[in-house]
Every structure is written in structure tokens, then in C-alpha cells.
Amino acid sequence: MDMTKYVDKNGVVLWPELFKGILIRRYKRFMADIELEGGQIITAHCPNSGSMKQCSTPGRTVYVSESFNPNRKLKYTWELIDMPNSLAGINTMIPNQLVAAAIKSSLIPPLSGYDSLRTEVKYNDNSRIDILLEHKNINDRPCFVEIKNCSMVEDKVAMFPDAVTSRGLKHMKALAEQVSSGHRAVVFFLVQRMDAQIFRPADHIDPSYGDALRYAVKSGVEIMVYDVKITLKDIRLSAQLPYDLSGH
Numbered sequence: 001m002d003m004t005k006y007v008d009k010n011g012v013v014l015w016p017e018l019f020k021g022i023l024i025r026r027y028k029r030f031m032a033d034i035e036l037e038g039g040q041i042i043t044a045h046c047p048n049s050g051s052m053k054q055c056s057t058p059g060r061t062v063y064v065s066e067s068f069n070p071n072r073k074l075k076y077t078w079e080l081i082d083m084p085n086s087l088a089g090i091n092t093m094i095p096n097q098l099v100a101a102a103i104k105s106s107l108i109p110p111l112s113g114y115d116s117l118r119t120e121v122k123y124n125d126n127s128r129i130d131i132l133l134e135h136k137n138i139n140d141r142p143c144f145v146e147i148k149n150c151s152m153v154e155d156k157v158a159m160f161p162d163a164v165t166s167r168g169l170k171h172m173k174a175l176a177e178q179v180s181s182g183h184r185a186v187v188f189f190l191v192q193r194m195d196a197q198i199f200r201p202a203d204h205i206d207p208s209y210g211d212a213l214r215y216a217v218k219s220g221v222e223i224m225v226y227d228v229k230i231t232l233k234d235i236r237l238s239a240q241l242p243y244d245l246s247g248h
Contacts, residue, residue, distance in 0.1 A: 011105030012236040013098050018063040018079060026056040032078050034062055044076035047091045048149075051163035053205075055081050055088055055151050063232065080230065083153075087230040089192035092149045094235060096130050098228070099147050099188055102237045103131070110224065111186070114143065124174045143184040146171050150191045150199070150225075158196035158225070158241065160189055164206045172212040172221070179220035187216065191227040191241065199225040199243040214245050 006014040024033040024041070032046045044064050046052075061082040067075055079091050099108070100119060106112050114133035121132040123144070131145040148168070150160045161168055175185040189199055201210035217223055225241040 007097055007101045010236075011098075011101040011107050012234050013094060013101065014234045015079065015232065016065045018065055018232055019076070021062055021064060023056070023058055023060050023062045023081065025058055026052065031074070032056075032062075034064060034076070034078070036064075042076050043074060044078045045072075045074040046078050047093055048151075049092070050149075050151075050161070052090060053152050053162040054154075055083070055090055080232075083193065083195070085195040086153075086193040087232075088151050089228070089230060089235060090151060095147050095149045095190040095192065098235060098237060099145070099190060100131055103133070107237055108224075108226075110222075111143065111145065124177060127170070127174055141183050143186060144175060144178045145186045145188055146175055147188045147190060150189050151193060152202065153191070153193055153196045156195060156197040158189070158191040158193075158199045158227070159202035159205075160199075161202055161206050161209055165209055168206075168209050169212050172209070172216040175221045176216045176219040184222070185216075185220070186222045186224055187213070189223070189225045189243075191225065192230070192235075194227060194230060194238070196227055196241060199241050201245065203247065210245075210247065214247065217245060 021034040021036040026032040030046050032044045035041050063080040064076040064078050081088050102108050103111050115136045116134045118132045120128045123129050129144045130147040133143040150158050152159050152162045178185040201213050203210040225243050227238050229236050229238045
């Protein structure tokens with residue numbers, strides 16, 4: 001399933017038909033056994049390589065979409081889980097698509113005013129930036145946007161990462177290097193749920209990432225945090241959240 005087919009002109013990602021089920025287990029990172037309503041047990045693709053701390057508890061209600069691509073090994077894709085205080089999106093493809101759509105629809109004022117938006121652009125020794133915003137005038141500095149999916153919330157605090165991430169460290173260093181080169185750089189945390197009031201780096205899980213984030217911000221990298229509004233029909237950008245980088 002190509003979710004880009006479901007982005008509407010208002011910057012909203014529309015879900016395809018969703019099927020309700022109960023999570024039996026998530027395993028091998030990318031697989032989940034789910035019992036659908038009616039008793040059918042399926043194995044769905046789990047589009048999330050993280051630990052999914054909190055968001056993979058057996059017995060919780062989940063929602064899956066169906067693919068009609070004959071080349072796929074797994075017919076279903078796990079999209080949402082019903083947490084105690086909010087639906088939560090677990091598909092890590094959604095944040096990039098949603099943020100790109102929101103920028104194009106001028107829903108993120110700090111990222112408006114650019115003439116072009118490109119995704120997955122190679123830069124900095126074959127790394128890829130999630131979104132590159134550029135002006136027609138090549139003398140105007142571009143903006144490099146790295147998007148992070150945040151699905152872990154404890155006591156109304158959204159946190160990232162949910163596991164040690166060497167890749168995340170690499171991204172923070174690369175963004176800081178772009179700033180030192182005279183470009184604009186942004187790390188954008190998208191909280192794919194509705195029960196957070198503030199964001200903090202998960203220093204108790206990966207203190208090195210927290211330190212790298214703080215260093216990058218001190219170096220001029222901008223940080224933006226937004227949550228979403230999720231229904232069983234769509235997911236859309238909601239409000240900008242405050243953040244606290246005070247540390248351990």
C-alpha cells in the first residue's frame with residue numbers, strides 16, 4: 001500500500017479502510033500477529049523498526065489496513081494502536097508524508113515561504129535528508145528537515161528515542177554540520193498520538209542522543225515538536241508542543 005495516495009489537498013493523510021483487531025504479539029520487529037474481529041488470525045507487517053516501548057502490549061486493540069499488491073508477502077499493515085488515553089500511530093512512514101503535506105498546505109508557518117520541497121535528498125556523504133526546502137534564488141539558504149517519529153508518552157511527556165539509536169546520533173551531527181555550512185537545519189519531532197503536553201529527549205534510554213540533540217540545538221539546529229489529531233478516518237497535524245532540553 002502506498003500511503004501517498006491518501007494525502008488530500010488540505011495536508012491530511014486519509015486512512016484506507018481499517019480493520020479492527022486485538023494484538024497477539026509483535027516479533028522480529030516487522031511482524032505482528034493480530035486476531036481480527038470474527039476470529040481470523042493474521043500476520044501483519046509492522047512498519048516500525050523501533051522498540052515500540054509501550055505501543056506493542058498484547059491484548060490492546062489495533063487497526064490494520066489491507067494491501068492489494070500481489071507482490072507483498074504480508075497482506076495487512078498495522079497502522080494504529082488504541083492506548084489508554086489516545087490512539088497512537090505506529091507506521092513510521094506517516095510522519096514524513098504528513099509533515100511534507102502540511103508544509104505544502106502552509107500549515108507549519110516556520111517552514112513556509114520556500115519555492116520547492118524535495119524528499120529523501122542525498123547529502124553529506126550519501127546520507128539522505130527527509131525534506132529539503134529550497135528557494136529559486138540559489139543565494140537564499142536551503143532548509144534541511146529531519147523528521148523523527150515519536151510514539152512514547154509517559155505522564156503526558158512525549159519522549160524520543162524509545163531505544164538506543166546510533167542513526168539518530170549521526171543525524172544530529174549532520175544537521176549541525178549543515179548549520180556550520182551556512183544552511184538552515186530543523187529536527188522535527190512528530191508525536192503520533194494525542195496525550196502529550198511537552199517533549200523531552202529520553203535521556204534514561206539513550207543519554208548520548210539527548211546530549212547530541214542539545215549540542216545540535218546549541219549549534220543552531222532548530223527543534224520543532226507537533227502532535228496530531230487521529231481518528232479512524234484520518235490523521236492530521238494538530239498543535240505545536242513545548243519542549244524541555246534541560247537534561248539528565
